[in-house]
Amino acid sequence: MLKFVPLPAPLVISQEKAISKTVTSEPLPCRRCLKDGKRGDEMLLLSYDPFIATSPYSGTSPIFVHKKCDQYQSNGSVPEQQFKRTLSIRAYDQNHMMVDFCVIKGDLLQERAEEFLSQTDVAYLHIHYAGPGCFAVRVDRAVV
Ligand SMILES: [Zn+2]
Structure with a gap:
């Protein structure tokens, strides 16, 4: 998750x-x-x-x-904001070194993020908007 x-x-x-x-x-x-x-x-x-x-x-x-809004609370699903955009996924290890990456359509984010986070050397993901390159959201493994 x-x-x-x-x-x-x-x-x-x-x-x-x-x-x-x-x-x-x-x-x-x-x-x-x-x-x-x-x-x-x-x-x-x-x-x-x-x-x-x-x-x-x-x-x-x-x-x-x-200027004013509330912090997003993750429910485990891809937020609509990422779902509809082209994204760059950057996978980092525990030493904050990039170990993998890809560019995808947002509707594939759930599947690809789960694949990356199933790798033992991947600690977390940074998602960027692929066009402008700016940071979108971090993805961690959910603790259940
Ligand atoms: Zn806001």
Whole structure:
């Protein structure tokens, strides 16, 4: 079973560096509630590094978050936000080194994520939006 973890590293919102945006036409994917911002929603655009430890793969990418929303609570299913987009899956080991990767359509995320996490050397996955390359969500093995 999968656990979707939005914003695995603490989100620091710097008033100087965050850009306010009002959604006008294209839906903007919020990384906190994992729902797309709809027309008129107030969102922030900021840089975010999802790594919780030192890794040569760490680095910031641009993300959107609603100015106000609740953190997503994983139920084990692929969130709609990822289901409908083209994604890059990056598999990391316990030392935060990339051990595998692939690009898929979001409707295959559940299957491919379960395959990656069935490998003993894979500790967790980072999912990115394949086009812009920005971080989407982390996927862990759910503890049941
Ligand atoms: Zn949100």
